[in-house]
Amino acid sequence: MTVPVHPLRRGGRDRRFDLRATALFFLLLAILLCVLAFVARTAAGIAERRPLWAGALLMSGVAVAVLCRSGRRRFSAAAYARRAARALEEAAETASTSLSVAAADAPVAAPAGTGVAADLPTPAAPAASGRGEEYLPAESTRALTVPLHPGTEERTEWLGVIDYAELDPDGFEQAIADLCVRDACRDVVVEGGPGDLGADVRAVTPDGRRVIIQCKQYCETNKVGSQDMQRFGGTCFTVHEADVAAVVTTSDFTEPALEYARQCGIVCVNGPELRAWTDGTGPSPWERAGIAP
Numbered sequence: 548m549t550v551p552v553h554p555l556r557r558g559g560r561d562r563r564f565d566l567r568a569t570a571l572f573f574l575l576l577a578i579l580l581c582v583l584a585f586v587a588r589t590a591a592g593i594a595e596r597r598p599l600w601a602g603a604l605l606m607s608g609v610a611v612a613v614l615c616r617s618g619r620r621r622f623s624a625a626a627y628a629r630r631a632a633r634a635l636e637e638a639a640e641t642a643s644t645s646l647s648v649a650a651a652d653a654p655v656a657a658p659a660g661t662g663v664a665a666d667l668p669t670p671a672a673p674a675a676s677g678r679g680e681e682y683l684p685a686e687s688t689r690a691l692t693v694p695l696h697p698g699t700e701e702r703t704e705w706l707g708v709i710d711y712a713e714l715d716p717d718g719f720e721q722a723i724a725d726l727c728v729r730d731a732c733r734d735v736v737v738e739g740g741p742g743d744l745g746a747d748v749r750a751v752t753p754d755g756r757r758v759i760i761q762c763k764q765y766c767e768t769n770k771v772g773s774q775d776m777q778r779f780g781g782t783c784f785t786v787h788e789a790d791v792a793a794v795v796t797t798s799d800f801t802e803p804a805l806e807y808a809r810q811c812g813i814v815c816v817n818g819p820e821l822r823a824w825t826d827g828t829g830p831s832p833w834e835r836a837g838i839a840p
Contacts, residue, residue: 709825711764711797719764720747723795726824730831732758745779746787752833759789760832763796767818771796773803780811793832795821812836 594601711719720737727735732750748760761779763771771794783792793814794800800808800815808815814832816824823829 711821712766714764716762716764719797720762723760723762724748724750726831727758727760744782744786746783749787752791756790756833757788758791758793758833759783759787760792761794763794763798765796765798767798770798771800771804771815773801773807776800776804776807776813780807780813783813784811791833791836793835795832797821 590601709722711722714722724735724737727748727750731753733753735748735750737748738746745761746759747762748758750758750760752758761783763775765771776794779792779794783789791814792812793816794808795816797818799817805815807813814835816832816835820829824831
């Protein structure tokens with residue numbers, strides 16, 4: 548059986564050099580360049596002789612181009628406008644919902660004559676001052692009016708019941724400042740931060756002594772070590788000129804840290820002692836220094 552063989556087709560036709568077509572191409576190109584040069588020269592002459600006309604023609608061309616382009620984007624602009632309107636409506640609904648929730652969660656004032664202020668939250672941040680400025684606790688942090696020590700007049704207890712473990716480091720420092728203000732200290736300043744050189748809280752006791760307190764908010768398993776104590780001991784008396792230097796922590800101290808503190812005269816207040824100071828059943832750091840306030 549004979550299988551027919553189809554002839555293969557060539558991928559393309561042979562292109563031969565055509566002198567006539569090439570010459571015609573270069574002739575047309577030369578004519579086009581001459582016309583462009585003539586137009587450019589004429590435009591330059593008009594711009595030189597009559598610049599106002601040239602400017603008007605240029606502005607007209609730009610305006611026509613802008614109008615043509617804006618016509619193409621007309622529908623896109625309308626879509627953007629619809630999206631903006633929907634976004635504004637959603638923002639208005641969100642704001643209305645937030646206001647309704649805030650009004651429902653507003654605290655209710657306590658009845659008169661109960662001796663207890665309104666059931667208000669206890670913010671840790673100061674009301675009208677920042678770091679490095681005189682610290683005054685907010686009025687909303689008041690809880691009870693009780694005698695803090697036997698034989699003393701009744702004073703407002705600012706903190707009430709507070710869980711120091713739930714505070715952030717800044718809130719813990721501000722809570723210690725609240726205690727100083729509650730115990731009639733003046734010029735209370737919350738320093739804190741990288742450049743405080745160990746002085747987180749500064750205050751002046753009622754009898755005029757300068758108190759420098761470093762706050763260590765540690766968990767129960769993390770004790771304040773001797774290195775922390777040595778860093779504080781190197782600045783509290785020489786740099787800050789403290790009369791009473793104290794380290795207050797929510798945990799405890801290691802034995803080397805306590806030994807260094809005894810040698811340098813630094814007051815150590817651990818977690819239970821801090822709770823006693825807060826409740827009014829224990830002395831303050833300057834009272835622990837051995838001099839009655």
